[in-house]
Amino acid sequence: MIEVLNLSKTYKLGNVDVPALMDVSFSFDRGEFIAIMGPSGSGKSTLMNLLGCLDLPTSGIYRLNGHDIQGMSPDQLAEVRNRKIGFVFQSFNLLPRASALENIELPLLYGRVPNAAKIAMSALSRVGLADRAGHKPAELSGGERQRVAIARAIVNNPAIILADEPTGNLDSKTGEEIMNIFTRLNEEGVMVVLVTHEKEIAQYARHILNMKDGKLSNPQVMTEAKPRC
Amino acid sequence: MLIWDLFKMALRSLIANKLRTFLTTLGIIIGVASVISMIAIGEGAKQQTLSTISKFGTNIITVKPGRKKTRHVSSDKVVTLTFADAKAIETRVPLITGVAAQVYRPAQLKFANKNTNTTVRGTGKDYGRLANFTLDRGRYFNDGEVRTSRQVAVLGATVVKNLFENVDPVGKTLKVDGKNYLIIGVMEAKGALSWYDPDDQIFIPVTTAQKRLFGMDYVQSIDVQAENIEDLEFIKEDIDRLLRLRHSIPEGAESDFHVQNSSQWLSSWGDAAKTFTYLLGGIAAISLMVGGIGIMNIMLVSVTERTREIGIRKAIGAKKREIMEQFLIESVVMSFLGGGIGILLGLMISKFVSQMGGWDTVVSPESILLSFGFSVGIGIFFGYYPANKAANLNPIEALRYE
Numbered sequence: 001m002i003e004v005l006n007l008s009k010t011y012k013l014g015n016v017d018v019p020a021l022m023d024v025s026f027s028f029d030r031g032e033f034i035a036i037m038g039p040s041g042s043g044k045s046t047l048m049n050l051l052g053c054l055d056l057p058t059s060g061i062y063r064l065n066g067h068d069i070q071g072m073s074p075d076q077l078a079e080v081r082n083r084k085i086g087f088v089f090q091s092f093n094l095l096p097r098a099s100a101l102e103n104i105e106l107p108l109l110y111g112r113v114p115n116a117a118k119i120a121m122s123a124l125s126r127v128g129l130a131d132r133a134g135h136k137p138a139e140l141s142g143g144e145r146q147r148v149a150i151a152r153a154i155v156n157n158p159a160i161i162l163a164d165e166p167t168g169n170l171d172s173k174t175g176e177e178i179m180n181i182f183t184r185l186n187e188e189g190v191m192v193v194l195v196t197h198e199k200e201i202a203q204y205a206r207h208i209l210n211m212k213d214g215k216l217s218n219p220q221v222m223t224e225a226k227p228r229c
Numbered sequence: 230m231l232i233w234d235l236f237k238m239a240l241r242s243l244i245a246n247k248l249r250t251f252l253t254t255l256g257i258i259i260g261v262a263s264v265i266s267m268i269a270i271g272e273g274a275k276q277q278t279l280s281t282i283s284k285f286g287t288n289i290i291t292v293k294p295g296r297k298k299t300r301h302v303s304s305d306k307v308v309t310l311t312f313a314d315a316k317a318i319e320t321r322v323p324l325i326t327g328v329a330a331q332v333y334r335p336a337q338l339k340f341a342n343k344n345t346n347t348t349v350r351g352t353g354k355d356y357g358r359l360a361n362f363t364l365d366r367g368r369y370f371n372d373g374e375v376r377t378s379r380q381v382a383v384l385g386a387t388v389v390k391n392l393f394e395n396v397d398p399v400g401k402t403l404k405v406d407g408k409n410y411l412i413i414g415v416m417e418a419k420g421a422l423s424w425y426d427p428d429d430q431i432f433i434p435v436t437t438a439q440k441r442l443f444g445m446d447y448v449q450s451i452d453v454q455a456e457n458i459e460d461l462e463f464i465k466e467d468i469d470r471l472l473r474l475r476h477s478i479p480e481g482a483e484s485d486f487h488v489q490n491s492s493q494w495l496s497s498w499g500d501a502a503k504t505f506t507y508l509l510g511g512i513a514a515i516s517l518m519v520g521g522i523g524i525m526n527i528m529l530v531s532v533t534e535r536t537r538e539i540g541i542r543k544a545i546g547a548k549k550r551e552i553m554e555q556f557l558i559e560s561v562v563m564s565f566l567g568g569g570i571g572i573l574l575g576l577m578i579s580k581f582v583s584q585m586g587g588w589d590t591v592v593s594p595e596s597i598l599l600s601f602g603f604s605v606g607i608g609i610f611f612g613y614y615p616a617n618k619a620a621n622l623n624p625i626e627a628l629r630y631e
Contacts, residue, residue: 054544054624075548082546093541093628097245109234110546152545 007060035202038211086153143174257567260517265575271506327355351438367414386418521607528615540627560612568604
């Protein structure tokens with residue numbers, strides 16, 4: 001589960017302080033499906049980076065599974081990212097020279113998990129791409145690439161999957177397939193945090209956080225999304 | 230991540246950029262090959278020179294008259310060193326195996342209708358042995374002939390070649406400055422150095438030379454052979470003490486002779502050759518250095534190119550050290566590879582030089598170890614900065630990099 005309390009982030013541009021995130025608070029239990037929405041510049045990417053432990057807040061508290069993130073060293077953050085967080089990016093971000101299976105193995109190798117190949121293979125099966133294990137990313141379609149990226153995100157059994165515009169580079173039909181995979185993973189108990197500016201995509205989530213000018217525009221009020229079928 | 234996985238990744242990225250990897254490695258290959266071959270050439274030159282010089286004997290102490298004013302220059306005007314001094318050294322100084330007093334001057338030789346100018350060396354019975362001459366035919370003169378100043382001569386090989394064609398000189402009579410000398414022996418050729426031909430001289434008893442030929446009562450040098458090289462210093466001290474006593478030189482005053490040994494000469498030659506080797510090796514090391522800078526250059530390019538990859542790796546949990554190691558392994562693999570190929574190439578060049586140039590080359594295991602270790606060290610040294618740069622990239626910025 002994640003707890004966020006008065007989280008703020010200020011960037012320094014020369015001598016000017018630019019507040020990107022101001023006093024954001026919320027908390028969600030494990031197994032939730034959340035969408036963060038907002039126009040560009042609203043601070044959703046900043047929030048995403050903080051939730052993903054890629055960055056540390058200027059002030060406020062971020063607790064992941066009961067562990068305080070602030071005050072951690074870069075290497076400790078790396079370890080949290082490795083064990084607790086799975087990333088899915090808009091541009092897939094697969095290593096071009098590695099095969100699908102090797103891409104999925106990577107978090108296990110950094111985490112020194114034994115039997116990496118076997119675990120990676122089962123993750124690949126969960127996204128329905130067991131027959132593409134040896135293919136390089138360039139030999140896969142956009143949707144397949146994103147599925148490989150999802151497999152990489154879930155291979156370490158993370159607490160949260162952070163998906164940053166996961167359908168942004170895909171056509172709507174493929175995007176739908178990808179969103180169905182997220183839905184299924186969520187039903188299996190994985191917490192999914194989705195960043196998007198597309199309403200239709202956000203509708204897959206159970207809660208929607210709307211952001212504007214670095215703040216939640218609907219603080220503490222969780223919008224119930226339409227029930228899934 | 231295990232080191233083996235990092236190694237596999239490094240190898241994969243090197244193979245993906247074959248040409249670039251080869252060109253970068255080439256810098257190290259050339260560097261290592263030149264270090265090895267240059268040192269081999271220098272070392273070969275050194276050993277060749279030393280072995281030539283040591284033909285003249287390394288356990289010889291030479292006493293010369295005069296103060297040791299400047300190197301290798303002694304005044305002929307000092308006439309205090311005598312044949313009696315040599316005799317005294319022979320009987321009073323322990324740990325020696327031979328003493329040879331010498332006088333030498335150029336003289337004209339005549340046999341039948343042929344003339345030649347050469348050095349006449351008046352000396353004792355031990356000289357041949359001390360100077361590493363071997364008799365080819367006949368015999369060397371003995372103590373009795375020295376004592377009685379007999380007019381006998383032993384010829385060097387060059388003199389034989391110049392004066393005697395198809396004639397055995399032993400038993401013939403030779404004219405030295407118009408006086409008759411019986412030839413009793415011929416020396417084997419020792420081989421000429423570029424500046425000096427030891428075979429172009431004849432040997433006669435020192436007393437004969439003093440009285441009958443040169444008209445002098447002093448000697449120009451005394452060679453003393455030590456039984457063991459380790460004793461050279463003791464023997465030098467003994468000779469010094471003995472001669473100062475004989476020449477009545479008070480304590481603290483400068484002596485009228487000086488004692489030196491050929492191993493000093495040898496070691497100064499060795500030093501010169503060593504300098505030569507260092508010079509060659511140093512120039513080659515610079516090219517190895519340049520190769521290292523090439524590695525650094527390409528690694529920096531590679532880090533920039535792969536900024537996004539670094540971002541991905543960091544996002545999925547790579548620690549600083551693991552990023553660092555990945556890039557460091559790449560540069561070390563390149564320098565390792567370059568070192569290995571460079572050694573083979575260096576060996577080939579050394580062999581080629583010794584075959585084509587007729588110049589001995591000596592590849593020492595040290596030079597191989599040195600240049601190999603040096604090249605791997607260069608991989609680490611020049612790979613460190615780019616690897617560190619990669620490791621310290623901000624993951625958010627790296628992920629955003631296009």
